[in-house]
Amino acid sequence: MFEQITDRFDTIFRRLRGLGKITDTNIQETSREIRRVLLEADVNLQVARDFITHVKVKAEGTKVLKSIKPGEQFIKIIYEELIHVLGDETAEIDLNGKPSVILMAGLQGSGKTTTCAKLAKMFTNQNKKVLMVAADVYRPAAIEQLQSLGRQIDVPVYDEGLGDPVAICVNAVAKAKSEKVDIVILDTAGRLHIDGEMMNEIQHIWDEVKPNEILFVADSMTGQDAVTSAKAFSEALPLTGTILTKLDGDARGGAAVSIRQVTGTPIKFAGVSEKMDGLEPFNPKQMADRILGFGDVISLVEKAELVTDEIEVAKLEKKLRGNEFNLEDFQQQLMQLKKMGSLQQLMGMMPGINRKMLKGMDMDDRQLLWTEAIINSMTPSERRKPNLIDGSRRKRISLGSGRSLQEVNQLLKQFAQMKKMMKQFGKMKPGKMPMGNFMGIS
Ligand SMILES: Nc1nc2c(ncn2[C@@H]2O[C@H](COP(=O)(O)OP(=O)(O)OP(=O)(O)O)[C@@H](O)[C@H]2O)c(=O)[nH]1
Numbered sequence: 452m453f454e455q456i457t458d459r460f461d462t463i464f465r466r467l468r469g470l471g472k473i474t475d476t477n478i479q480e481t482s483r484e485i486r487r488v489l490l491e492a493d494v495n496l497q498v499a500r501d502f503i504t505h506v507k508v509k510a511e512g513t514k515v516l517k518s519i520k521p522g523e524q525f526i527k528i529i530y531e532e533l534i535h536v537l538g539d540e541t542a543e544i545d546l547n548g549k550p551s552v553i554l555m556a557g558l559q560g561s562g563k564t565t566t567c568a569k570l571a572k573m574f575t576n577q578n579k580k581v582l583m584v585a586a587d588v589y590r591p592a593a594i595e596q597l598q599s600l601g602r603q604i605d606v607p608v609y610d611e612g613l614g615d616p617v618a619i620c621v622n623a624v625a626k627a628k629s630e631k632v633d634i635v636i637l638d639t640a641g642r643l644h645i646d647g648e649m650m651n652e653i654q655h656i657w658d659e660v661k662p663n664e665i666l667f668v669a670d671s672m673t674g675q676d677a678v679t680s681a682k683a684f685s686e687a688l689p690l691t692g693t694i695l696t697k698l699d700g701d702a703r704g705g706a707a708v709s710i711r712q713v714t715g716t717p718i719k720f721a722g723v724s725e726k727m728d729g730l731e732p733f734n735p736k737q738m739a740d741r742i743l744g745f746g747d748v749i750s751l752v753e754k755a756e757l758v759t760d761e762i763e764v765a766k767l768e769k770k771l772r773g774n775e776f777n778l779e780d781f782q783q784q785l786m787q788l789k790k791m792g793s794l795q796q797l798m799g800m801m802p803g804i805n806r807k808m809l810k811g812m813d814m815d816d817r818q819l820l821w822t823e824a825i826i827n828s829m830t831p832s833e834r835r836k837p838n839l840i841d842g843s844r845r846k847r848i849s850l851g852s853g854r855s856l857q858e859v860n861q862l863l864k865q866f867a868q869m870k871k872m873m874k875q876f877g878k879m880k881p882g883k884m885p886m887g888n889f890m891g892i893s
């Protein structure tokens with residue numbers, strides 16, 4: 452996601468980092484470049500203009516400051532402005548109703564039905580009693596889609612077949628009240644914003660039900676279209692927020708950056724996969740990190756904390772120092788790495804990793820599985836003393852793991868090289884071990 456915009460900002464930042472001083476000329480130049488990047492990413496014109504104006508004013512203010520790293524300061528201004536444009540803080544969802552009603556609105560195919568179910572699952576996990584309502588009566592398949600998702604996540608669906616959507620919503624909320632349901636989610640029909648009749652219908656639902664939340668579901672891949680329709684919807688309905696879907700696709704970032712400003716309401720959630728757990732609370736800071744390519748450091752740290760344990764790390768470091776690291780330790784490292792997710796995903800979260808670099812890298816996760824299969828086919832003593840592994844043992848390991856003899860040889864060779872390298876690291880100060888090198892990412 453956001454590849455292009457991230458690469459372009461990366462280029463701007465590289466140049467800024469080299470600056471010895473912030474001058475009028477480089478403020479002008481950088482502003483012009485940022486403007487171009489934003490517009491190419493399909494950011495709304497007015498939002499881009501305001502962004503540049505704010506950055507310029509703040510940069511002017513720092514001209515006089517005697518800073519050691521003026522470039523970094525400029526970057527910080529851009530970063531903070533982006534966080535601001537994205538909404539500053541993660542927005543809450545209003546769950547104060549009895550029941551709380553959430554009305555979903557949006558264009559055809561934007562992801563309303565899928566998102567209803569994702570929300571329902573999220574609330575169920577928080578021990579809430581949820582009811583989904585099939586108020587899209589224009590396609591029988593739409594009702595079946597919601598029912599099927601409901602079965603999948605074990606959440607009931609209220610429907611009256613192809614009845615009147617306003618009555619369906621009113622009846623569903625009444626039923627929810629009597630059954631002490633906590634949250635009711637209304638799945639409505641997709642509309643083209645030019646369609647006045649459909650717009651009237653959803654206004655009517657809003658009027659009758661007075662939902663706690665009216666969430667506009669926007670497909671982030673459609674860029675300007677999502678923004679234009681968000682504006683139309685926010686004028687027709689008192690939206691309380693937006694959900695940006697399909698952020699896992701090749702969205703250019705325009706919708707994400709513009710929607711908050713254009714609708715005047717916060718982005719509350721982000722859809723990041725087709726699956727039912729693919730919904731995240733929208734975090735402006737994290738999103739700014741992703742857009743600017745600063746790496747998702749927080750989630751990387753959280754993941755690492757989940758799987759590594761300090762005692763293990765200390766043990767490992769001791770082994771490395773004594774040059775005792777063997778294939779058994781390597782196997783354990785591989786297992787930990789697997790727990791952290793896919794290599795591509797992990798590398799993408801690391802700060803300073805250029806996306807172009809990632810593309811060129813051979814980071815096939817299957818490779819990891821194959822390496823593991825080879826090591827698993829060794830005996831414990833072979834793992835502890837790789838020198839034991841002679842020609843006939845190599846053949847046996849190859850047969851056992853289903854990998855070619857060449858691959859077995861290659862792994863052993865790489866391991867020998869790695870040990871040689873680690874011997875050098877062994878001379879480094881304690882705590883300065885570059886742990887990434889155990890991962891065998893070359
Ligand atoms: N990759 C990805 N796909 C998504 C996401 N959200 C929804 N989709 C997919 O987008 C398509 C349309 O989703 P729906 O939920 O049916 O959209 P809708 O707004 O209900 O569509 P209509 O009812 O026809 O207006 C489906 O194939 C979903 O699986 C997401 O966050 N990521």
Ligand SMILES: [Mg+2]
Binds near residue numbers: 639640
């Ligand atoms: Mg739908």
